[in-house]
Amino acid sequence: xxxxxxxxxxxxxxxxxxxxxxxxxxxxxxxxxxxxxxxxxxxxxxxxxxxxxxxxxxxxxxxxxxxxxxxxxxxxxxxxxxxxxxxxxxxxxxxxxxxxxxxxxxxxxxxxxxxxxxxxxxxxxxxxxxxxxxxxxxxxxxxxxxxxxxxxxxxxxxxxxxxxxxxxxxxxxxxxxxxxxxxxxxxxxxxxxxxxxxxxxxxxxxxxxxxxxxxxxxxxxxxxxxxxxxxxxxxxxxxxxxxxxxxxxxxxxxxxxxxxxxxxxxxxxxxxxxxxxxxxxxxxxxxxxxxxxxxxxxxxxxxxxxxxxxxxxxxxxxxx
Ligand SMILES: CCC/C(=N\NC(=N)N)c1ccc(NC(=O)c2cc3cc(OC)ccc3[nH]2)cc1
Numbered sequence: 001x002x003x004x005x006x007x008x009x010x011x012x013x014x015x016x017x018x019x020x021x022x023x024x025x026x027x028x029x030x031x032x033x034x035x036x037x038x039x040x041x042x043x044x045x046x047x048x049x050x051x052x053x054x055x056x057x058x059x060x061x062x063x064x065x066x067x068x069x070x071x072x073x074x075x076x077x078x079x080x081x082x083x084x085x086x087x088x089x090x091x092x093x094x095x096x097x098x099x100x101x102x103x104x105x106x107x108x109x110x111x112x113x114x115x116x117x118x119x120x121x122x123x124x125x126x127x128x129x130x131x132x133x134x135x136x137x138x139x140x141x142x143x144x145x146x147x148x149x150x151x152x153x154x155x156x157x158x159x160x161x162x163x164x165x166x167x168x169x170x171x172x173x174x175x176x177x178x179x180x181x182x183x184x185x186x187x188x189x190x191x192x193x194x195x196x197x198x199x200x201x202x203x204x205x206x207x208x209x210x211x212x213x214x215x216x217x218x219x220x221x222x223x224x225x226x227x228x229x230x231x232x233x234x235x236x237x238x239x240x241x242x243x244x245x246x247x248x249x250x251x252x253x254x255x256x257x258x259x260x261x262x263x264x265x266x267x268x269x270x271x272x273x274x275x276x277x278x279x280x281x282x283x284x285x286x287x288x289x290x291x292x293x294x295x296x297x298x299x300x301x302x303x304x305x306x307x308x309x310x311x312x313x314x315x316x317x318x319x320x
Contacts, residue, residue: 005080008087043086061158071288072123074156095144107212112149117206118284123155125266128195136160137201152287196260203255211240232258247274
């Protein structure tokens with residue numbers, strides 16, 4: 001157990017491990033002064049020291065976490081570091097990882113999957129509107145606020161995220177072009193298509209929530225997972241998809257499209273008929289309101305379908 005920063009120990013009591021990741025662990029913590037519960041994500045730098053990019057990534061991640069402000073994106077409370085680890089204090093998501101929820105329930109009820117998927121779309125739409133690609137969307141990186149089916153979700157783990165630096169691309173293009181690869185000039189590397197990688201991952205996430213199993217898996221046929229992905233070959237096992245609506249399947253099929261130019265975007269997904277579901281939108285907006293405003297009479301802010309996909313409420317503010 002590497003020694004915890006003194007300042008962290010003065011303010012919080014760290015207790016049991018509640019989550020593990022490739023880059024460290026998550027511990028349950030109590031703020032001494034208030035006894036409020038938090039999650040502390042410990043990211044050890046040495047794991048990646050070899051790549052040398054860890055520090056860069058972690059600093060980018062911290063920068064993103066401190067800049068973004070959306071009800072479905074994890075918020076940092078505090079940040080500490082020692083020479084070998086980062087300690088990030090986060091709001092505690094009592095429901096844990098979506099991964100475990102889907103695993104324990106085999107597959108989610110379609111209405112629950114729709115509520116979670118809508119919130120993920122809102123979170124990723126916010127990131128994309130702010131020029132951020134997540135690049136690592138998966139059930140382990142979607143957290144649930146409670147053990148209730150109807151709960152708020154938050155996207156986390158911006159370790160792979162990239163801030164789309166159009167300026168960087170411009171600087172590159174100012175240099176001598178002779179050594180630049182073709183794709184730097186083609187559309188593939190600019191804002192447009194970079195964002196599409198998150199739409200694909202959201203398609204995989206929705207597939208897993210609706211069916212309880214992964215669309216690309218080594219057990220399907222003799223092709224490798226990579227081959228299946230490259231060819232967009234996913235398998236809808238009848239017994240798992242029988243009770244899933246055609247509209248839900250349509251969303252999955254339009255996201256798991258190999259050509260990023262033809263893939264449905266996050267904005268288009270938010271307009272898909274499957275998500276034009278007033279009761280679900282009302283629930284989602286009640287959950288996404290800042291704490292305490294959920295119980296006021298809603299008639300003045302009853303979200304209409306069109307409103308629901310507009311920019312986030314003013315409280316979300318913009319990236320500073
Ligand atoms: C800046 C930290 C972002 C991050 N990961 N970043 C990274 N891996 N580079 C990250 C990764 C995982 C988590 N996980 C949690 O907060 C969490 C809460 C929780 C509660 C649980 O039961 C009550 C069980 C698992 C949990 N994970 C929070 C943040």
